[in-house]
Amino acid sequence: MSILRKLGEVSLDYLYRMGVMGMFLLKTFFYVFTPPLKINRFVKQVHFIGFQSMLVIVLTGCFTGMVMGFQGYNSLSKFGSDAFLGPMVGLSLIKELGPVLSAFVVTGMAGSAITAEIGIMRISEQIDAMELMGLNPYRYLVVPNFLAIIVSLPLLTALFDVIGIFGGYLVGVKLLGVGAGTYFGEMVSYVDMNDIMEGVYKSLSFGIIIVWVCCFKGYYTGVFTGFGAEGVSKATIQAVVLSFVLILVWDYFMTSLMF
Amino acid sequence: MRKFDLELGVGLFMIVGIICLGYLTIKLGKMEVLGDKGYEVQAVFSNSGGLKTGSSVMIAGVEVGRVKHIVLDDYEARVVINLPIGLKIQEDAIASVKTKGLIGEKYIEITPGGSEKIIVPGGKIRETQSAIDIEQLISNYVFGKL
Numbered sequence: 001m002s003i004l005r006k007l008g009e010v011s012l013d014y015l016y017r018m019g020v021m022g023m024f025l026l027k028t029f030f031y032v033f034t035p036p037l038k039i040n041r042f043v044k045q046v047h048f049i050g051f052q053s054m055l056v057i058v059l060t061g062c063f064t065g066m067v068m069g070f071q072g073y074n075s076l077s078k079f080g081s082d083a084f085l086g087p088m089v090g091l092s093l094i095k096e097l098g099p100v101l102s103a104f105v106v107t108g109m110a111g112s113a114i115t116a117e118i119g120i121m122r123i124s125e126q127i128d129a130m131e132l133m134g135l136n137p138y139r140y141l142v143v144p145n146f147l148a149i150i151v152s153l154p155l156l157t158a159l160f161d162v163i164g165i166f167g168g169y170l171v172g173v174k175l176l177g178v179g180a181g182t183y184f185g186e187m188v189s190y191v192d193m194n195d196i197m198e199g200v201y202k203s204l205s206f207g208i209i210i211v212w213v214c215c216f217k218g219y220y221t222g223v224f225t226g227f228g229a230e231g232v233s234k235a236t237i238q239a240v241v242l243s244f245v246l247i248l249v250w251d252y253f254m255t256s257l258m259f
Numbered sequence: 260m261r262k263f264d265l266e267l268g269v270g271l272f273m274i275v276g277i278i279c280l281g282y283l284t285i286k287l288g289k290m291e292v293l294g295d296k297g298y299e300v301q302a303v304f305s306n307s308g309g310l311k312t313g314s315s316v317m318i319a320g321v322e323v324g325r326v327k328h329i330v331l332d333d334y335e336a337r338v339v340i341n342l343p344i345g346l347k348i349q350e351d352a353i354a355s356v357k358t359k360g361l362i363g364e365k366y367i368e369i370t371p372g373g374s375e376k377i378i379v380p381g382g383k384i385r386e387t388q389s390a391i392d393i394e395q396l397i398s399n400y401v402f403g404k405l
Binding site (some may be wrong): 043050154155189 | 268271273275277282286288293313330
């Protein structure tokens with residue numbers, strides 16, 4: 001009997017959390033579309049999420065492209081079709097690796113920081129103070145992050161794609177001797193506008209996932225993960241792990257939807 | 260100075276990101292920035308062999324245009340091709356669907372004709388040659404019909 005009761009309690013708890021999470025997203029959407037917008041906070045967050053992730057995006061993008069160059073050449077030359085290295089690197093970067101890996105980088109660099117920042121504001125009762133002063137914490141903490149990530153992530157993904165294609169070019173053309181014309185010419189003839197739009201849609205939806213999970217975990221630090229430093233660290237871990245899992249799961253559904 | 264740095268960084272990031280997005284969409288996505296330059300010509304094939312929108316159109320192996328769209332019309336494939344304005348196609352030119360390599364993608368090769376008459380924009384290439392069905396060829400060979 002007590003086991004049954006425990007099971008019910010756990011499921012109800014989960015259901016409750018999912019409901020709170022859904023309500024959080026709905027509220028965020030509501031405040032995104034209603035003025036006033038805190039422009040200064042927004043610019044600051046674009047600087048934090050976009051500009052400060054650029055170096056890491058460039059590094060990961062370059063090396064991902066270079067690895068794709070090696071691996072692609074290795075597999076394709078077995079079939080004598082190493083002319084298709086360009087399309088392979090281009091398509092897999094634009095459709096899959098670019099959006100997913102840049103979303104991972106942003107989760108690791110910005111998402112965790114957002115959770116920790118909002119979490120600490122929660123446990124040190126700064127959010128309560130804001131509410132007491134009649135200020136809306138969503139407008140100051142959630143909406144600028146939301147808009148900043150929506151703007152930044154597609155641009156970071158585009159940067160990742162271009163740098164990755166360049167990395168593939170370095171390895172494929174300069175190192176392994178595929179013709180430069182073949183690499184770019186075949187890529188141009190195989191990559192389509194639809195492929196690029198798929199990448200953009202994916203990165204937009206990943207952006208929403210990241211900002212939703214990370215802001216939610218930070219905002220509800222005290223409620224769901226306990227107060228104190230331990231609560232913040234728990235919230236941050238949960239935010240990063242949940243973002244990663246949701247990104248990959250959602251990526252599968254997006255791909256099957258657009259297939 | 261700190262505020263200046265912040266805005267400089269954001270501006271730099273936006274410029275770099277938009278340049279990259281522009282490169283992807285215009286160079287790889289083949290987005291027409293200034294609208295379609297050129298004119299359209301139709302060709303009807305009994306078998307287009309899996310030709311796609313955006314497939315290339317070649318003359319003497321040089322890419323001159325692209326397939327704009329394909330529709331099924333009276334159980335035949337009506338293909339609309341976009342060609343640059345300066346390029347003149349004779350009335351008796353032949354459009355044929357060909358394959359890049361053995362298993363490559365399909366494209367349209369236009370063989371110029373000798374007629375004085377030029378196809379006007381919106382006109383039609385009369386002489387067409389459908390895609391070669393390699394499996395059909397092989398089975399003809401195997402069963403001795405060749």
